[in-house]
Amino acid sequence: MKLISSFTKVLFLTSFLFFTGSIFAESGHGDESEHEEEGHIELSNEQIQHAGIVVSTVGANVIRDVLPVYGLVATNAESLQVVNARFDGVVRDVKKSIGDPVRKGETLLIVEANESLKNYSITSEINGYITQRNINIGEKTNETPLLVIQDFSTVWVELSIFPKDLPLVKLNQTVNIQSTDLKNISEGKIIYISPFGQVQSQATKARVLLENSNNIWKPGLFVNANITLDEINAPVSIRNEAIQVIEDKNVVFVKGESGFEPREVSLGRTDGQYSEVLTGLSVGEMYVSNNSFVLKSELGKEDAEHGH
Template identity: 40%
Template sequence: MKSGNTKFLQLFWTVSFAILLSACGVSDNEPKSSMAGEHGAETEIEVEKGPHGGRMLHSGDFSLELSIFETGVPPEFRAWAKNEGRLLTPDEVDLKIKLIRLGNKIDDIGFEPHGDALRGDTVIYEPHSFVVNIIALHKGVTHSWEYDNFEGRTMIEPKVAEALAIGTSVAEAGVIKEIVTVYGKIVGDSERMRDVSARFDGQIKSVAPSIGDTVKKGQLLARVESNESLKIYNINAPISGVITHRNANPGEQTNGRNLFTIMDTSSVWANLSIFPSDRTRVRIGAPVRITTAIGGQVFDGVIDRINVMTEVNQAVTARVVLDNKEGRLLPGSFVSADIEIAMHSVDLAVKRTGLQAFRDFTVVYAKIGDEYEVRMLELGRQDGEWVEVLGGLEPGTRYVSDNSYIIKADIEKSGASHDH
């Protein structure tokens, strides 16, 4: 039944993704043209390049070459103007540009002379995805252009996003847990183990359980005939648990030896090795998340004890008591453990599940209306669930936190992602 459900889900995702791609392949927001040498997607119009590798814009005898320059400086606009084929000096042209970003946020850019070029006075921050509105004034004549320069952007209809389980969250302040990862082993709780021997030495007449059998407190384990009284008496289980050791067979003499060992595995210990570099940071009571080496099962607990004696490898043993009533933890199995050693409040954090790679950046996809667009992140501290954001994302931004790979795939398919 489980296999059938898996196949159904796989089919559902495949069909839904195909619907998504067909729905988003062509839209009114698809870029009509791009800046040559920049990040936008080239689509319908062949972009003419100027001698500086920028985009050429023409208005009668007046022309303007516009390029994003970022050699040794943060990205900024550089422009060169000509009239009737003559290169104009920067002070002959008054140039202004508006960048209209997703969500109707506008960047106003002025220009000042810089050698033979006009240099923009504003850093063009990532993503370089916007509608470019240009106004150039020369000898009382105004020349204007507007074009799309989109990257890392796509549109997905709400019903399609819902069908594909694209989940979103709001970027806000959070707490980053600082952890140290250690390794260890599951062992029996020595406080829940009993060695069973005969009260009076004698001949073993019968033995009931075998190794691995589960017994209840008071259950018969063996019958022994006393060597002194020749009376037969019972040996009963002192606790409930599993028989982990048996050294008793009918006809043998007890001879004062241990006949059975019973382990109550409803509670077990995780013995973790803490090395000297981490010893001062690990405290009793610290939260721990334990993962089994086989199966990847996860259990939560706290540091219960830290031994003061070092092992041969100079590590000390920290103990975590774990509930094991379901019997999922087997003594002797290996585990890894993430121990929380500190908590840091941060001004802005996003879920790790939302992170994707885009060009040379780690990004999340901001959601504005039905459109999604990359946000290049500067990251700080992180834990298993959250990542601190130091830059690239405004607080309160709604971003894709679940199944963000679908957005990435659609952007890559539409060609709205290009090398820097």
């Protein structure tokens, strides 16, 4: 599966570069007149849009000193309702099935009480979804919960903290949570650190409360997490996606009057999202923050042509 995944990524990148190369060729980008200065790449607005190039401004950002850990999304055990019958009896109607959404105050069941032989309704105390149903029409109520409702508007993320890192972890620390496919990113805070260790993993559990109003975080899924240990103000910083390595040097493409110029930069601290720039860039300059690899590819073509 890893081989297939790698092949798919290579195929996608090759197709993307071929596609952008075709756009450049059709618009005359291959003409020498478009490279007014050596090392500069000129693109029209149409070419920039088709290549998905994003230009941002160099500025200040907060760079975090983080502790990377792994976690597991779990149901918030404080946001559920176990539905039981107030009086023993026979269930005359069940309004909900597993997976159905529920609003607070909504009727869930109708039960005929054994003693009075009168019907009474059971309503929901919370918003959520039916995750268990253990009763059907005509059955008698007992000690088993009739229904279980869970509210997924918040979830827990259970982090595994190893002994060497445990002294660094504190309550109320901010934690950046990322899905394993990197498509979803959220932030929460540590609300609980277990006093017990886990025998098998020899790790201690730290719990993060995470907002989940859009229901993107599914209990049972693994996530990557970065616990913020310290925050540093970097006066000159750029997004990490902007950085390309050319001839073993860190390079950023800067937008100027003559097009996009590859600029060597010296980097300082980084947190996986932003990097501090020590030399090479100034606040206010415009740089390519996304899809700069397209310009790197074009620069390579230009160097190859000049080599002949």
